[in-house]
Amino acid sequence: MTFLKSTIYGCLMMFAIAINVQAATSTQNLFGVSGPKKLTATAQTAQSQTYKVKGKTYQTLNRDTSKEYSMTGTASFYASKFHGRKTSNGEIYNENLMTAAHKRLPIPSYVLVTNVKNGRQVVVRINDRGPFVGDRKIDLSKAAARELGMLAKGTAQVKMEVVHVDKNGKISGPGGEKLTELAKNKNLPLPQTNQPMSIQLADNKPVNATSQSQDRTSSAAVVASNGNKVRLSNETKLEYELQSVNLDSNAEAKALIAQLSMKNVNSEIIQDGSRFKVKFGPIASRESVNQLKTELVQNGQHDNILYSYNAK
Structure with a gap:
C-alpha cells in the first residue's frame, strides 16, 4: 500500500x-x-x-x-x-x-x-x-x-x-x-x-x-x-500515538522495535494488506513523542511516520 x-x-x-x-x-x-x-x-x-x-x-x-x-x-x-x-x-x-x-x-x-x-x-x-x-x-x-x-x-x-x-x-x-x-x-x-x-x-x-x-x-x-x-x-485527558508505516515484513517491524532504546512504550505490529506498520502508544508526554520520533528517523523511518492525538 x-x-x-x-x-x-x-x-x-x-x-x-x-x-x-x-x-x-x-x-x-x-x-x-x-x-x-x-x-x-x-x-x-x-x-x-x-x-x-x-x-x-x-x-x-x-x-x-x-x-x-x-x-x-x-x-x-x-x-x-x-x-x-x-x-x-x-x-x-x-x-x-x-x-x-x-x-x-x-x-x-x-x-x-x-x-x-x-x-x-x-x-x-x-x-x-x-x-x-x-x-x-x-x-x-x-x-x-x-x-x-x-x-x-x-x-x-x-x-x-x-x-x-x-x-x-x-x-x-x-x-x-x-x-x-x-x-x-x-x-x-x-x-x-x-x-x-x-x-x-x-x-x-x-x-x-x-x-x-x-x-x-x-x-x-x-x-x-x-x-x-x-x-x-x-473529560480532558491527553494521549499521543506514533505509527511507523509501509514496512516490508513482520521481521522488519520486529527489528525496528528491537532497535529502539525506549523500552517502556507499548508497540503493536499490524499487517496492512501486503505491508506492515508498528503502532506506538499511548504516549503520555510530548517529550516522549519527540524522543521516539528522533529514534525512528535515525532508523531510516523519516518518510514513514504518522502522528496523532488521542488516536483510538
Missing part, C-alpha cells in the same frame, strides 16, 4: 500557516479542492467530552488538540438510506453536500481528506458522530466519496488533516497548511475582503482551558448517525 509522506504536527510544530477566509465563497475557488461552499468558524468548545454508543465510551478532542489532528485510517461513506435523516448536531443529512461523521473531532470541524491511493482530495465539514463499524475512522457523504473516487469499492485508506478556522476567518492546522500550499502552487487568486489579504504565521501555543467558556452542551443528548442517542460529559 502506498502512503503519502506525513509531517509530524502538534507537539513537533510551533507555528502553522494561516490564511484569512472570511469572504471565501468555496474551497474550490480558494484552494482548488472541492468542499463546502463557505468556511465558517469551527467549534469553540474548550473541553473534550465523552459519550457512549452500544456500551462503548468515546472521547472527543478538545479545541486545542483537534487543531493539530492528522492521521491515516479507513474511510467509508453513508448508505443512501440515511439521506434526509438527522445528524448528531440536528442538521438533515444531505448526500450531495460535503459533510462527514467522525467519532472524536468537535462538531463542527473541517477536514482535508486525501485518498492515499489516487491522491484525490476533498474538504468536508464534520456534523455527525460515527462510523461505529470496525476500525473505520470517518464516514463521508456520498458526494465526498465520489470526489475521492471510492464509490465502487466502498472504503478507502485516507489521510485526515484538520482545517481549523478561527473567529476571524483565519485557517491553520495540518490541513490548513496543506490548502495554503495548494493555493500557492496553483497560483490561485486570493479572495477579496474588506481588509488586505495576508498569509501569516499564527502562534499555535496551547490555550488554558480554564480561561475558555464551558461547553453548553456538556450534558446534552445527541443522535449519532446510526440513530443511537449519546450523552456527553466533560
